[in-house]
Amino acid sequence: MLELKGITKKFGGKTILDDVNLTVEDGKILTIVGPSGAGKTTLLRCISGLAEVDSGEFILDGQTFDPATNRDNDSVIGVVFQDYQLFPNLTVLQNVTLAPTMVLKQATSDAKKEAKRLLDQLNLGDKADLYPYELSGGQKQRVAIVRALAMHPKLLCYDEPTSALDPDLRREVQQIIVKLRDEGITQIVVTHDIPFAEAIADQMMRVEPKD
Numbered sequence: 001m002l003e004l005k006g007i008t009k010k011f012g013g014k015t016i017l018d019d020v021n022l023t024v025e026d027g028k029i030l031t032i033v034g035p036s037g038a039g040k041t042t043l044l045r046c047i048s049g050l051a052e053v054d055s056g057e058f059i060l061d062g063q064t065f066d067p068a069t070n071r072d073n074d075s076v077i078g079v080v081f082q083d084y085q086l087f088p089n090l091t092v093l094q095n096v097t098l099a100p101t102m103v104l105k106q107a108t109s110d111a112k113k114e115a116k117r118l119l120d121q122l123n124l125g126d127k128a129d130l131y132p133y134e135l136s137g138g139q140k141q142r143v144a145i146v147r148a149l150a151m152h153p154k155l156l157c158y159d160e161p162t163s164a165l166d167p168d169l170r171r172e173v174q175q176i177i178v179k180l181r182d183e184g185i186t187q188i189v190v191t192h193d194i195p196f197a198e199a200i201a202d203q204m205m206r207v208e209p210k211d
Contacts, residue, residue: 001026002047002155002186007056009039009046016042020056022205024155027184029177031197034207040190041159043207047188048079048157060154078148082160084140086132086147092119093128096147104151111150118146122176138169145176149185156180158189162196174200 002024009017016039024030032040045051047058049067058065060076067077086095096115100106106114119125122142132140141161148156158177162170170193177187177200191197197204 001061003059004047005057005059007043007046007058008054009042009051010054011042017046017053024186024188025202026186027181028202029181029187029189029200031189031191031201031204032207033191033194033197033204035209036192038207038209040192040207044079044157044159044188044190047155048077050079076154078151078153078156080141080144080148080156080158080161082163084132084144086140086143088132091129091131092124092135092143095132095143096150099147100150115146115150118149119143122146136169137164138172141165141169141173142176145180149180154186156185156187158187158191160191161189162191162193170196 004020004022007017007020008015020043022030032043034040042051046053047067049070052068058067070076087098090098093112093115096119097108097111100111100114101108116125116128119128122145124139124142124146127135127139127143135143161173161177165173174196177189181187189197189200
């Protein structure tokens, strides 16, 4: 379980997050919705350790936890970015196995075996040797999810996972996220897509821009 208590974040003297409190239960999906500029992505960046908070605390499984300084954060909180952030010079398989071999120090053979299992799970088994430019937007999104899952995170975060997808691919991503929840993976999804958020959420948090 992840708890946020009194999380506050400012940029240039402007308060973006003001005393945010929330709890994400294990194996559940929290969606964070609201208009542009309301702080959705900032909150996600703070949770994932990509931005430091000005005050407040994170509690993970009953222990105080600082995402910004935790050395093992890649294997605690996974992030699927809006622009996928796949390495263009690496194949799909290489993109997925890079972090497990370098960060988790997995043997290459074990990392490849796990990557292929995950790729098969998300119907990407025949894409392992392709490069990102050879993939559709939906396929890149799924590869980004596989890459995050390969680190076996306790929590998986998504930043606008359907923003560049057509309705069919949107439904596909929705099904994947729900399937992962059914497998016990805790997820936080930032989105401006209210119907999508309502379709997948166990709980929903609405944020509004500060004056």
